[in-house]
Amino acid sequence: MTLLGQFSLWVALLIGSWCVVLSLSGRWRDRPDLERVITRSVYAVCAALLIATLSLWKGLISHDFNIEYVAAYTSSNLPTYYIVSALWAGQKGSLLFWAVVLSLFAAAAQLLTSRRHAALLPYVAGITSAVVVFFVIVMLFAANPFERLAFTPEDGRGLNPQLQNVGMVMHPPMLYLGYISITIPFAFAVGALLSRRLDTGWIVAIRKWTLVSWLFLSIGIVLGMWAYVELGWGGYWAWDPVENASFLPWLTMTAFLHSVMIQEKRGMLKRWNVALIVATFLLSIFGTFITRSGVIASVHSFTQSNVGYFFLAFLVLAGVYAFTLLWTRWPDLEPEGQLESMLSREAAFLFNNLALVGIAFSVLWGTLFPILSEAVRGNKITVGPPFFNRVNIPLGLFLLALTGIGPLIAWRKASVQNLRRQFVLPVSAGLVTAAVLFGTGMRDGYAMMAIALGAFVLGTVVQEFYRGMRARHRMHGESPVVAISRLIGRNRRRYGGYIVHVGILTMFVAFAGMAFKVDQEATLKPGETAEVRSPYGHTYKLTHMGVSQYKALNRFVSAASVQVERDGRSLGIMKSEKRQHVDSFGRPTFEPSTEVGIRSDLREDLYIVYAGSVDGTEEAVYRFTVNPLVWWVWFAGVILILGGLLTMWPGGGGVAETRRSQAGYEAVLVGAGAE
């Protein structure tokens, strides 16, 4: 099967390169037959890569340990669903995964794009094929997933135990899907530049794609936070370089999703929008580069390999190409409108964009700082979470405030009536919340601001839903339930966006909870008890019950049990495990891993890590952590994703209604300004 896979990669390389050359040569203009060849070559590349992927899967499932990749990431006692996921567990497989998914997206872009934008498609085919070809080249010349070993091991090394978890099976592909799908909007942007069709056409064509990328990136990032349940260090975000790398394109994409509304509505920010899409694409490649090259030490990164040089070269090439193209088309991107007032939605969105890009820049800077400082001053200096928190908490709070202001303020120029009508209630909600928090004894300034601003934003969103519903109720005499569901159904982008905002503000409130985290270590003999005070004033009594050892499917387990009591009431027994994974011959495959014990409720998580025993006795070393509001992070993630899905759900009201709502402004509110 490896021969077939290898052959398919070469086929993909040849047809893909042909497609790039043909597309960029421009010979297809006035030659519909050549245009068809370009489209078909995209499908052919896709088919070839699908065959390559199936071959690798076949090798994995049939335990062909002669294939280096199979031996490195699976073992014969690994459950089947993890074997399937091993396709993206290692560097080489994930390159193939990347290439095949991109070719699928590229084919989908050819198939699904409306005929109105057909003129851009041959360019899009060329750009997407160029990126696919790059990944195939990396595989063929630096990291071939079909490479065979000189001998056949009896068993493979097995899958990293930290990846043996539903969340961790889904985390990498979701993130990759986000990274990969960014190529499509990028290809449309470059296509628009090449063809000089720089009206709003390309922006309309990529609307769904940008939402798809944003959604996958969001899901991937939230699932990554979910490593909280697996990694055992008691937090969900560590400002690790690879986490940062996934956050960067999310930030610039979020900026784009907002600024593009200004272009649709007012014809401004055309150059900025192109630059944002190009930057997002480059950051997605950069993210892959960071993950794959090992230039920056991280828990995620694979060991150093020369794949990094390929990525670096591609990054530079793509960046220079795209920005040069933007430069040569500069005069074609003249703005049609101008900023009329600082009290306008345009201004709020501009500041939102500045804050998002500012955060992205500081995160990039902090991530690269060790490399930069070494290159410039010869000293490697690192910055860690304190740096990122210091810079990003104020910026994040500023952004949160804008989340409330942006949607309520009028386009062009807001009147005093508009401001009063829109902001009295939400601002009061925020102030009351702040007062209550202060009254109940909270003294952490940032946490208070986060929660109060959260209440303010929630106030704006509730007010918007309520007013929209009331307007429908009055105009069409619909019952409140019907009115609200039609309101959302007919204005999906707008109300979906509001729901996303609720997810974001919930996330901020949950993050604020981490300011009150409590951490305690204890060494306990069986029967001994440790006491932990939670930030809410509860007292946990944790009694060590003993350690039991047993053998499971593909691992030896030492499980430590703790009897938990809160304020004198028993909460049952919690368990934390140390697992030593083994191959089918009983030989250890990885370092031991930890299975965390978590008890979660709406207010706080009790998080128990069994760190090992003292000299093989039952005396155990524990770390007990109380993490406030963690449940809300996952809840926020779900809201965010549902809101995102709603914005991109196909269909909606009639054309006229859709157009009105998609402009981001409702007739109801235009009327309201004149009250």
Added chain:
Amino acid sequence: MKPGHKFLFGAVIIVASVGLLMFQGVKETGVYFLTPTELAAKTTEDPTFYNVGLKMGARVVPGSVHRDAATQTIDFQVTDGTHTYPVTYRGLVPDTFTDANDIEVVVEGRLGKDGVFHATDVLAKCGSRYEAVPEA
């Protein structure tokens, strides 16, 4: 003032505060990342370079790990082949920290006058975790 200028004014304020936050952040939270050899060079060059917060990346000397369960203290030695430093750390080490095969660690803390590195954090990364280093 025209709105465009006002916006520019606001933008400059934002950009400047981002810059300031970053500058101060690096100045106050940035720490050196050194190898044992570089640390040795620093201390001979500048005798006051003790009790300065820094990170050191090195390998654990196999067999040097000594755990004292009662005080939760771990003593071990790290090296880059040329220079070796004893490290003492109180707390929990990650699962990947073993002295079986020489693993890479990053220790964060300060070098005491006594020549012992007092670590406040130990990060371990195992070379075999993901992929063997390609044959060089």
